Every structure is written in structure tokens, then in C-alpha cells.
Amino acid sequence: MTCFEDNIAHSHIIIALIDGREDALQQLFDRYANDVYRIAYAVLKDSFESEDVVQEVFIKLWNARLRLDETGSIWSFIYVIARRVSLNKLRESRFKIAEQVFTLEADFSKDSxxxxxxxxxxxxxxxxxxxxxxxxxxxxxxxxxxxxxxxxxxxxxxxxxxxxxxxxxxxxxxxxxxxxxxxxxxxxxxxxxx
The missing domain is CATH 1.10.10.10 (Winged helix-like DNA-binding domain superfamily/Winged helix DNA-binding domain)
Structure with missing residues (x-):
């Protein structure tokens, strides 16, 4: 498939997605889920968290479908969502760990x-x-x-x-x-x- 044909195919998928067709979302998931996983894993270094990111990215894509530009790059849109979700998860997990350490240390000092x-x-x-x-x-x-x-x-x-x-x-x-x-x-x- 040429680059031009690929763009036309993606344009049809984006239009179908905007129209609320779940099969279009499934096609995008099948095409990009592994790429999203790799982005998430590069940031998080955790397979479970990375799998969660994949699910969350495609839910966000579905929820944002009415704002999509049918002539735009769907991969660029998915990539930006994947990076944001991954970085947010990283911040959340670091915050939770820090919170647990402070609680644990407080418990230690309290118990002496x-x-x-x-x-x-x-x-x-x-x-x-x-x-x-x-x-x-x-x-x-x-x-x-x-x-x-x-x-x-x-x-x-x-x-x-x-x-x-x-x-x-x-x-x-x-x-x-x-x-x-x-x-x-x-x-x-x-x-x-x-």
C-alpha cells in the first residue's frame, strides 16, 4: 500500500470513528496498540501499568472522536495521548510511593x-x-x-x-x-x- 493509499484508508477509519463505529476503534487498536504499549513501557518500565495505558489511550481516543480532524494524522494524536497518559501515571506512581514512604517512616518513628x-x-x-x-x-x-x-x-x-x-x-x-x-x-x- 502506498503512502497515499494509507492516508485514504486512515481518513476512512477516522470518519468511521467520528461516526461512532466501534469497528473503526478496533482497527486502530489492532494497528497501534503495540506501539502505544512500547511508548508506555519506555516511560513506566512496568508491563501491568503499560497495559493499563493502552486501554486508557483508546478510551480517550473514543471519547475525543468528535474533535478529530479527518485529514489529520491519527498516529500523532494517539502518540500525544499515550505520552501524556504515561507521564501522568509515572507522576501518580511516584507520588504514591513517596506518600507510602513518608507514612511508613512516620509509623516507624512513632513506634520507635x-x-x-x-x-x-x-x-x-x-x-x-x-x-x-x-x-x-x-x-x-x-x-x-x-x-x-x-x-x-x-x-x-x-x-x-x-x-x-x-x-x-x-x-x-x-x-x-x-x-x-x-x-x-x-x-x-x-x-x-x-
Whole structure:
């Protein structure tokens, strides 16, 4: 299909969408849902949130259909919605996490039991460390416990500094995944205290 034919096809879909035809929305969803997902995932780094963005974008498109320009670029319109929704979700999630951390810290200081929480976090950390693959565990311990730089760890493990970095990133992803069961505030405290 040529670019001209593609524009005509899109123009017909936009007109059908403006007329309230759900099959036009379905065609646009089929064509652009993966692209919207990629935009959302690039911003959010979370598959569930990104899937929510896809749904929300096409609901917003449907609700805004009467304002569409049949000669305009539908992808540009969808792209702008996808970016806005993704960035709004990112702001919301960061605000929620910050709010949870402040609440959690307030609860800790109110209870004056910070030592107990630290012990709980250390116990969880030790559980995860045992589950890490050998080189990830070694790189993590040398970095976090021994305080060595990536270069020093690389020399000691006889691997490249970028490989050390990758091992530590993977280890932290495992921690994040594990701590997620207990809530992000606990994971954030783990990161702050390490």
C-alpha cells in the first residue's frame, strides 16, 4: 500500500470513528496498540501499568472522536495521548510511593521500633542473597558489603566492569521483585539503608 493509499484508508477509519463505529476503534487498536504499549513501557518500565495505558489511550481516543480532524494524522494524536497518559501515571506512581514512604517512616518513628524494621529488612535481604546466582551474589556482596568499586570487583572476579554493573543491576531487580510482595516503601527503605 502506498503512502497515499494509507492516508485514504486512515481518513476512512477516522470518519468511521467520528461516526461512532466501534469497528473503526478496533482497527486502530489492532494497528497501534503495540506501539502505544512500547511508548508506555519506555516511560513506566512496568508491563501491568503499560497495559493499563493502552486501554486508557483508546478510551480517550473514543471519547475525543468528535474533535478529530479527518485529514489529520491519527498516529500523532494517539502518540500525544499515550505520552501524556504515561507521564501522568509515572507522576501518580511516584507520588504514591513517596506518600507510602513518608507514612511508613512516620509509623516507624512513632513506634520507635526502627531497629526491628532494620532487622526485618536485613533478614529479607539475606533471603534474597541466597537466591541470587553465584556471580550476581558475589558482585552484590563485594559492592554493598565490602564497598568495592565496579573496577575493583571486576579485577577481583576477573570480569569486565560492565559485567559487574550488569550483575548488580540484575541483583537489584531480583530484590525489587522480591520486596514488591511487601510493598515498595519497604524496598525503598532497603535501598536507602544500603
Amino acid at each position: 521500633d526502627e531497629d526491628t524494621i532494620r532487622k526485618e529488612i536485613l533478614a529479607l535481604e539475606n533471603e534474597v542473597i541466597k537466591k541470587l546466582p553465584g556471580q550476581q551474589r558475589t558482585a552484590y556482596l563485594l559492592s554493598r558489603v565490602e564497598g568495592l568499586t565496579y573496577k575493583e570487583i571486576a579485577d577481583q572476579m576477573n570480569i569486565a566492569p560492565n559485567t559487574v554493573k550488569n550483575h548488580i543491576i540484575q541483583a537489584l531487580r531480583t530484590f525489587k521483585k522480591y520486596f514488591r510482595r511487601f510493598g515498595y516503601p519497604l524496598f525503598l527503605l532497603f535501598l536507602i539503608w544500603n
